[in-house]
Amino acid sequence: MTPLDAILDGLEEALALERELGVRVVEMNEPLPRPSASAKAPRTVAEARPVPEARPRPEPVRRSDAAAKQERKDFIFLHDRPLSPTGAEMVSKIVHAMGKTETEAPVVLEPPLPPAKVYIVLGGLALRKFFPEVKGGAPGKWIRSKAGHDVLVTNSPEYILRFKEVTPAVRKIKEDMWRSLKTVMQRIRQ
Numbered sequence: 001m002t003p004l005d006a007i008l009d010g011l012e013e014a015l016a017l018e019r020e021l022g023v024r025v026v027e028m029n030e031p032l033p034r035p036s037a038s039a040k041a042p043r044t045v046a047e048a049r050p051v052p053e054a055r056p057r058p059e060p061v062r063r064s065d066a067a068a069k070q071e072r073k074d075f076i077f078l079h080d081r082p083l084s085p086t087g088a089e090m091v092s093k094i095v096h097a098m099g100k101t102e103t104e105a106p107v108v109l110e111p112p113l114p115p116a117k118v119y120i121v122l123g124g125l126a127l128r129k130f131f132p133e134v135k136g137g138a139p140g141k142w143i144r145s146k147a148g149h150d151v152l153v154t155n156s157p158e159y160i161l162r163f164k165e166v167t168p169a170v171r172k173i174k175e176d177m178w179r180s181l182k183t184v185m186q187r188i189r190q
Contacts (some may be wrong), residue, residue, distance in 0.1 A: 013086075050153040072115040074100070074188045077107040079156065080125040087157040091122075094181060117188045118150055120181070123156030142187070150187060154180050 075098075077091060088107075097103045106119075108114060111130060123125045127137050137143050137153035146152055154177050163170045 017076070070116065073106070074116065075105055075118040075120055075184050076114055076116040077105065077120045077122055078113075078126045078130050079107055079109060079122045080129050082109060083107065084158060084160055084161070090157040090161070094178075098181065098185060102138060113149070117150070119151045120184060120185055121151055121153045123159060124153075127151075127153055140176050142183070152180060152184060152187075 004115065030143075046180065076167070077095075083091060091107060092102060095102055098105070107126060113130065119130070121137070124137075131137075131143075131145050131149075131151060133146050134143055137151070139153055139155050141153055143151050143153065155173060160170070160173060160177070
């Protein structure tokens with residue numbers, strides 16, 4: 001990893017945290033100047049500096065009665081626990097890259113399964129939680145559950161985010177994950 005890559009990765013992490021918290025962190029060598037009595041307040045809203053709003057994170061579907069009321073989705077992500085803010089942002093980017101919104105492709109944390117054409121299991125723990133009868137589902141592989149559901153097993157975003165340095169092996173894991181996720185769109189068109 002080049003020094004530039006390390007700097008860019010650090011900036012991405014800092015910006016992601018700032019977006020999540022809705023604040024901007026600034027380090028200064030000197031104290032902030034105090035406003036003078038002659039300093040004027042902005043006369044209009046347009047003159048005031050706009051404050052960026054934090055984008056609300058979509059809430060994962062948890063309740064069993066929500067599954068009964070939902071229409072059949074194209075695909076749903078299944079995870080064993082709530083995602084970290086960075087993990088949720090990663091899934092959000094994946095969902096948007098696949099041409100959907102978070103409401104069209106939610107992350108479900110608790111059984112029962114909402115109706116969907118395809119289920120994307122994020123990690124081995126989620127596979128055991130939602131499909132305990134399935135043995136040996138490797139990342140990138142399609143399986144069929146006993147109930148006849150099409151299930152894609154892939155890595156959890158939390159697993160990928162554990163690796164701070166992007167090595168060739170980590171890059172391959174990310175590429176394999178994305179390659180397998182692209183097969184979802186082919187599967188739902190069938």
